[in-house]
Amino acid sequence: MKRLLILIGLDKEFASAMERFIREGEYCERLNIRSFTHCEHAGTFVNDNRGESPVILHGETIADEEVIRWFGEGHNGLVYRLSETPECTDLPAGNRIYRYQPFRTMLRDLLLRAAEQTGVPGPGRAGFRSGRTSILTVYSAFGGSGKSVLALNMATQLAAQGRKVLYVSLEAVSSSALLMKDGPPDSLSRLLYAWRKSPDRTADYADLLQCRHPAYGFDYLAPLPNIREADELQAEDVSGLVGRIADSGICDVLLLDLDSAVQPRTLGALRASDIVLWLVTQDAHALYKTRKVLEAMKSMLSMESCANKSLFVVNKYTGGDLGLAKEYDVAVFETLPYIPAWKTVSDPADWLGEPVFAAQVGHMLRRFSEGAEAL
Structure with a gap:
């Protein structure tokens, strides 16, 4: 089963580049991707598609609490912040993704973390x-x-x-x-x-x-x-x-x-x-x-x-x-x-x-x- 990756509040150039990388590369068989500017739009989409198990990647200007508020307490997604710096003292290492790395490395890391949290197979799969x-x-x-x-x-x-x-x-x-x-x-x-x-x-x-x-x-x-x-x-x-x-x-x-x-x-x-x-x-x-x-x-x-x-x-x-x-x-x-x-x-x-x-x-x-x- 493909994972759903949701991008929220990321700059247009970055989001477009990641969408293109996923849809045209080896991750097209592992991930579906949707990009939103605001939490409320992403939350509406997820609530209308509850069969999906989303991984959420949001910008630094959006708090984790805001994402969870819009998605509801019962959602089974995983929330990560895209960090501009390798070290971010206000956020546990397990909940941040460093922005300036190859997409292949970033996506593999996301899928492995998702697999550890939920048991859904990551890059290795069955x-x-x-x-x-x-x-x-x-x-x-x-x-x-x-x-x-x-x-x-x-x-x-x-x-x-x-x-x-x-x-x-x-x-x-x-x-x-x-x-x-x-x-x-x-x-x-x-x-x-x-x-x-x-x-x-x-x-x-x-x-x-x-x-x-x-x-x-x-x-x-x-x-x-x-x-x-x-x-x-x-x-x-x-x-x-x-x-x-x-x-x-x-x-x-x-x-x-x-x-x-x-x-x-x-x-x-x-x-x-x-x-x-x-x-x-x-x-x-x-x-x-x-x-x-x-x-x-x-x-x-x-x-x-x-x-x-x-x-x-x-x-x-x-x-x-x-x-x-x-x-x-x-x-x-x-x-x-x-x-x-x-x-x-x-x-x-x-x-x-x-x-x-x-x-x-x-x-x-x-x-x-x-x-x-x-x-």
């Missing part, structure tokens, strides 16, 4: 955890499925939506390193060391070691520098570190990109995940491996919940019936298109610049956010 970092994992039971390409596209789009995303590859050899050339080259390795030495300071070290991608907007830790170090990781190492990062709240989404080999580090990541996006293809070989790995996980006491949090995605989809997947007990959540141009890629940036693939990833994320069922 597919993401409210009030805690969501651990989202991309996995496949076979190599060459396109895990990293999907994970990087998801990280880019989630960051563009205003979420703080931390991308971490746990592959022994990660092709994502081709796109991640800034920051410490051994940042994940150093974070693991710091976590083992001082678990309580994990978030501090992660803040220092993570790097913001200059073009795509998500944060990342550089992949492990050598295969030996990756293979020595135990399940408890990964689940412990992931849990610490999630509990710290330094990011909205922790996005894990896993190896297809069933290694201890892979099992630890899967166990710690909230949702697993499991890639398959329209191929008997791939579907057979998927079923066998899933059966093995169901038989392991510590991994039996993995099936319940897995969403199966057919990658390199060329059209046609999905009956083969059903034969292997794979309930397909979404499909992603086959991109012929990716047979040979000389510039890894091409993975994030393909409009057809990016559009379908965006569609998948919307369905996921809305808690949609399998196809």
